[in-house]
Amino acid sequence: MNGFALDLAHLLAGALVLLSFMMLYQDRLYALLNVFALQAVALSLSVAWQAWIQGAPHLFITAAIALVFKAIIIPVSLHRIVARLGVHREVETVVSMGPTMLFGIGLVALSMVVMLRVTTAADPLAREDIAFALSVLLLGLLMMITRRNAVSQVVGFMSLENGLILAAAGAKGMPLVVEISVAFSVLVALIVIGVFLFRIRERFDTVDVGALDRFRGERG
Amino acid sequence: MSALDNGVVLILALPAATAALLALTPDYRLSARLNVLSCLLTLLAALTLLFEKPAPGPYFNVDDLNIVFIVLTAFVGLTTSIFSASYIAHELEIGRFAPIHLRFYHAMYQALLFSMNLALVANNIGLMWVAIEMATLTTVLMVGLYRTREALEAAWKYFILGSVGIAFALFGTILVYMAARPVVGEGFDGMVWTVLIKRVSAFDPALLNVAFVFLLLGYGTKVGLAPLHAWLPDAHAEGPTPISAVLSGLLLNVALYAVLRFKMLLAANAGALAPGPLMVTMGLGSLIFAGFMLYRRRDIKRMFAYSSIEHMGIIAFAFGMGGPLANFAGLLHMTMHSLTKSAIFFAVGHIAQVKGTQRIADIGGLTVTHPALGWGLVVGVIAIAGMPPLGVFTSEFLVVSSTFARQPLLALPLVAGLLIALGALVLRLQGLAFGAPTADSAPSQASYAPMFTHLALVLVAGIYLPPPLVAWFQHVAGLLG
Numbered sequence: 001m002n003g004f005a006l007d008l009a010h011l012l013a014g015a016l017v018l019l020s021f022m023m024l025y026q027d028r029l030y031a032l033l034n035v036f037a038l039q040a041v042a043l044s045l046s047v048a049w050q051a052w053i054q055g056a057p058h059l060f061i062t063a064a065i066a067l068v069f070k071a072i073i074i075p076v077s078l079h080r081i082v083a084r085l086g087v088h089r090e091v092e093t094v095v096s097m098g099p100t101m102l103f104g105i106g107l108v109a110l111s112m113v114v115m116l117r118v119t120t121a122a123d124p125l126a127r128e129d130i131a132f133a134l135s136v137l138l139l140g141l142l143m144m145i146t147r148r149n150a151v152s153q154v155v156g157f158m159s160l161e162n163g164l165i166l167a168a169a170g171a172k173g174m175p176l177v178v179e180i181s182v183a184f185s186v187l188v189a190l191i192v193i194g195v196f197l198f199r200i201r202e203r204f205d206t207v208d209v210g211a212l213d214r215f216r217g218e219r220g
Numbered sequence: 221m222s223a224l225d226n227g228v229v230l231i232l233a234l235p236a237a238t239a240a241l242l243a244l245t246p247d248y249r250l251s252a253r254l255n256v257l258s259c260l261l262t263l264l265a266a267l268t269l270l271f272e273k274p275a276p277g278p279y280f281n282v283d284d285l286n287i288v289f290i291v292l293t294a295f296v297g298l299t300t301s302i303f304s305a306s307y308i309a310h311e312l313e314i315g316r317f318a319p320i321h322l323r324f325y326h327a328m329y330q331a332l333l334f335s336m337n338l339a340l341v342a343n344n345i346g347l348m349w350v351a352i353e354m355a356t357l358t359t360v361l362m363v364g365l366y367r368t369r370e371a372l373e374a375a376w377k378y379f380i381l382g383s384v385g386i387a388f389a390l391f392g393t394i395l396v397y398m399a400a401r402p403v404v405g406e407g408f409d410g411m412v413w414t415v416l417i418k419r420v421s422a423f424d425p426a427l428l429n430v431a432f433v434f435l436l437l438g439y440g441t442k443v444g445l446a447p448l449h450a451w452l453p454d455a456h457a458e459g460p461t462p463i464s465a466v467l468s469g470l471l472l473n474v475a476l477y478a479v480l481r482f483k484m485l486l487a488a489n490a491g492a493l494a495p496g497p498l499m500v501t502m503g504l505g506s507l508i509f510a511g512f513m514l515y516r517r518r519d520i521k522r523m524f525a526y527s528s529i530e531h532m533g534i535i536a537f538a539f540g541m542g543g544p545l546a547n548f549a550g551l552l553h554m555t556m557h558s559l560t561k562s563a564i565f566f567a568v569g570h571i572a573q574v575k576g577t578q579r580i581a582d583i584g585g586l587t588v589t590h591p592a593l594g595w596g597l598v599v600g601v602i603a604i605a606g607m608p609p610l611g612v613f614t615s616e617f618l619v620v621s622s623t624f625a626r627q628p629l630l631a632l633p634l635v636a637g638l639l640i641a642l643g644a645l646v647l648r649l650q651g652l653a654f655g656a657p658t659a660d661s662a663p664s665q666a667s668y669a670p671m672f673t674h675l676a677l678v679l680v681a682g683i684y685l686p687p688p689l690v691a692w693f694q695h696v697a698g699l700l701g
Contacts (some may be wrong), residue, residue, distance in 0.1 A: 037420035093349060117427040122398055130398065141384060153380060160387055163368045173406025174397050180390065210227045 006054045006125060009170075012046035015120035016166060017108065020139035020159055024104055025097050027083055029089050029151060032073045036155050040070035043162045050185055052123075060171060062181045070158065082151060092148040094218045100146050107138040128183050129170030136163030161185075221408035227272065229291065229562060230265035231337045234258055239330035240404055248312065248322040251304040255326050259298040262333065265288050276414045281343030284696050289340050289477050292555055296469045296562050297333050299670035303566045304329070304462035306667040310573045313458070314662070321365060325460070332358040332466065336474050345393050346411045348478060352389070352442065356382045356473060362626040368603030369414035374454035381451040385441025389478070392434030396485070416485060425491030432495055435482045436502070442475030445536060446506040449529050457578065458527035461569030463519055468528040469562035474555055476532065480539060480700065487542075487701045499540030500630065506533030507637035512645035519578045520568055523559065524646060527604055530641050531557045537634065538619045539700065541626070547697035549618035551686075556611040556678055557604075563674035564600040576661030590664055596671050598653050603678050605645040606638060611681035 019039040026032040051059030083091070093100070111134035140160025144153050161184050168177045175209045177208035225409030238258035245251040265548045269290060273282045282290070308325070309642045311317045317325070325598040334357055339351035360382065364375030393411075400410040403422045418430075456464040510530035517523035535557065570593055571586065572578045586594030603610035615639060623631040 032490055114430060118424075118430050119398070120426075121402060121424045122427070126398060130395075134391070137387065141387075144380065144384070150376070156382070157383055157387075160384070164387055164394070166388050167391060171394050171398050171401070173401065173410070174346075174394065175408045176344070176350075180346060180350065183353060 005049075009046070009049055009053065009125060010128055010132075012042060012049055013129050013170075015168060016046065017099050017135045017139070020022045020136050020143075020163075021101070021104060021157070023071045023159060024100055024143060026098070027091050027093075028105060029091055029149070030079065032091060032152060033078050033082075036159060037071045037075040039159060039162055040075075041064055043166060050129075050169045055193050056173070058178050059169055061178045064164065065178075065185055066162075066165065066183055070162070074158065077178050078151060078155070084150065094148060095146045095147050100142065101145060102217055104142055107142060108135040111138055123172070126170050128173055130167050131172060133163045135158070135165035136166060139163075186209060223682075227265050227269040228274055228341055229281060231262050231294065231341070232334060234262045234265065235330045235334035235337065241329045242330060243323060243327035245323065245326075246319070248308065248326075249318055251323065251326045252301075252308065252338070252657055254300070255329060258330060259294070259301040259333070263291075265326060266290050267609065267653075276343055278408055279344055280341045280413055281346060281414055283699075284692070285480070285699055286340045286477065288551060288555070288693070288696060290337065290471060291342065292473070292558055293333070293336050293470050296466070296558055297463045299673060300465050300469070300562060300566075301329070302621075302657075302667060303465065303569065303670045304460075304698065306665065307460070307462055307569050310643045310662065310665065316366060325362065325365060328362050329466075330360045331695065332362070332452070332471075336470060336484045337693060339474050339545045340477060342643050343413050344408075344411050345413055345416075345481075348651035349386075349390055349393050349483075350554050351466050352439070352475065353386050354441065355474065356386060358461075359455070359471060361468060365460060365463075368458070370396070370454075371458040374451075378451040378455040380449070384446065385438045387438070388434045388441070389438025389480060390690060392431045392438055392482075395427055395431035395434065396482070396541060397432060400425040409497075411487075413481060416489060420488045421490060423489055423492075425489055425493075426663065428486055428489055428492045432482055432486050432492070434497055436479060439475045439478045439482075440502060443472050443479065443532050443536065444506075444529050445502045445532060446509040446529065449506065449510075450462050451528060453522045453525040456528070457519050457522040460567055461521070461572065464525070465562040465565035465569070468525070468565065469558040470564070472528065472532050475538075476535060479487065479536075483539070484699075484701060491660045496540045496542050499536045501540075503533045503535070503537030503540055504630070504633055504637065505577060506530065508533075508539065508633060508640070511637045511640035511644065514528040514641055515647070516647075518580055520572065520580050520583065520652070521565075521578055523580065524564055524568060524604075527641065527645065528557075528561055529640040530559070530637070531604070533637075538622075541619075541623060541630075543622065543626070543700060544694065545618065545625075546621040547700040548693050549615050549622060551610070551693050551696060553615035553619060556615050556681060558604045559674045559678050560600060560610075560612055562652060563671045563678070564597065564604060566671040566674070567597040567600055570664065570666040571597065573661050573666075574662055574664050575658060580652065582658055583652055584655035585653070586692065587653045589657045589660065594653050595632075596668065596675065598649065599675050599679075601645050601653075603682075606643045607642075609679070609682045614682050614685070 016039060018044055022035045026035055044063045047059055048063035112131050115131035115134050137160050140156050143156030146154050165181050168174055242251045269287055271542040328355045334352035335351045339348050342348040342351055343513050360375050360379045361559050363378055364371050368655045400416055403419050404410045467508045486492045506529050510526045513526045535550050535554050536600050575583050606616040623634055
């Protein structure tokens with residue numbers, strides 16, 4: 001049973017990393033949002049499994065938040081925003097896909113080396129979970145850096161946040177996980193979608209952050 | 221017990237309740253007054269904490285370290301709210317603010333004070349993280365308040381970089397919990413700072429090291445240490461000036477406080493890496509980088525934002541050096557910088573309103589056209605450049621002399637950085653204060669009381685530090701190790 005519990009936990013956490021890679025090579029916004037929704041489902045399953053094997057019922061709340069909020073509400077509303085604002089449907093990248101993927105592989109290797117080495121004392125469940133979580137976090141960061149559209153940067157940030165929730169759920173008995181996931185999901189999503197995209201559209205006629213570059217920060 | 225807890229409850233409940241109230245108050249004159257009143261009451265509540273510290277609980281803890289930060293936050297919060305009242309009246313007149321924005325602005329101002337106080341009194345590292353995230357989000361909203369293209373870009377940049385920093389900090393927090401779990405056990409105690417510091421010597425050092433790197437990068441972004449500072453000048457320059465004052469004077473300190481708490485954890489674990497050299501490197505890097513950047517600034521608020529990076533560098537350097545004297549100097553410098561920099565922003569806010577521009581080239585001869593404002597700026601800039609007899613000189617002198625005594629080689633880049641920044645500030649000050657006077661675009665209707673109060677305090681601190689204050693700071697410096 002224990003072996004099976006571990007295997008399934010690793011399978012689900014590994015799926016998150018895989019989906020992060022899939023997000024890296026999407027070149028259409030809608031496809032990107034779909035993959036993000038899929039990652040949120042994987043996160044929700046992973047957290048729910050952790051809740052089951054740790055006997056920690058409060059984690060089911062975090063899993064439910066991930067499922068309802070990140071897998072359904074956010075992708076649907078981002079779909080609508082993209083459609084309503086007439087954003088370019090292509091994902092505009094700063095670096096092309098190939099080097100980005102290679103760099104992503106490097107990041108995953110790095111997080112495995114670092115985390116597995118320093119967590120030898122921790123229990124195997126948390127140990128590999130945290131290594132996967134760091135991979136998801138770094139891949140999300142990579143996506144934020146290499147994308148130009150505000151929407152895909154937001155998706156990158158939310159996928160980065162998925163990694164954090166995975167790490168928090170994997171750390172057995174960690175308090176405030178639910179509060180932290182609520183604080184993250186509600187506030188960040190609310191602000192990003194409600195305020196920024198709307199205003200950026202209103203003022204710039206594009207949700208491509210590259211258009212902001214005309215302003216270089218210094219007036220004079 | 222309940223009486224003891226009151227101070228903590230009050231400094232949290234007052235701003236929170238006022239934020240809700242101000243969101244519902246349509247009249248801006250009334251809400252500006254309520255804002256000041258609430259800040260005054262919060263300051264009084266904070267002062268009671270000086271005399272009666274509650275026992276550490278699972279959520280809140282007031283000790284000799286964070287009380288310094290709490291009182292400073294409450295004080296600068298009060299003076300900024302007074303400045304803000306006269307500032308927004310003008311902004312409303314020229315139409316940069318609509319009344320609906322002001323409701324939002326005042327509510328956010330109190331929400332920011334609430335979240336900073338929460339971060340400071342939190343005894344739980346998870347709660348501290350939530351509070352700092354909240355503080356970030358409220359300031360993002362306020363930076364974008366003018367809704368110009370520049371303001372939106374600044375807010376977006378701040379939001380993205382701040383969120384990445386916040387994410388790193390959370391990862392570090394989770395790692396600290398994982399290091400604590402085998403020793404402290406599962407559950408709530410694993411995140412309570414007062415429990416952690418007692419048991420930290422038995423934690424796995426390797427895990428703590430990695431955790432600290434993430435925490436330093438994460439909270440260091442919020443402190444504005446180079447090379448993670450990119451959001452800071454934009455956010456300072458494009459938001460309303462009271463927010464620049466609070467950002468520089470308070471929020472950077474709160475983030476630094478979080479770093480210090482984790483530094484204390486690492487210092488108490490014999491096997492972990494020394495956190496000092498990391499902070500010294502980042503501090504020196506910020507100081508020298510910002511010193512050079514000061515020369516090329518054309519926007520007055522942006523220039524003082526770079527000066528904040530410089531000073532946060534000095535403070536991080538001092539705390540990184542460690543030891544009673546350097547820690548004392550760091551604490552003193554932090555206090556002096558908060559007071560001086562917010563005073564400068566009070567002056568700059570009014571100057572930008574009077575002249576109708578933030579371009580340094582379009583501002584000149586202030587001592588002739590607006591003596592009070594001009595001389596206030598002169599005193600502020602002299603203070604922030606670290607010239608005697610003002611308080612910043614005292615603290616910088618202590619940082620430099622303690623460094624010379626222990627690591628003479630490190631003192632050389634430190635002094636070089638200080639001189640570079642001094643040169644830039646004096647160069648700019650000449651044109652601003654004594655150059656050919658430029659035309660005004662609006663009459664001056666400033667309230668100078670907050671600015672001169674701060675400057676007077678800095679001057680007094682430079683000449684005479686009261687022994688109780690010295691003893692208190694020395695005690696805290698000892699705690700920091």
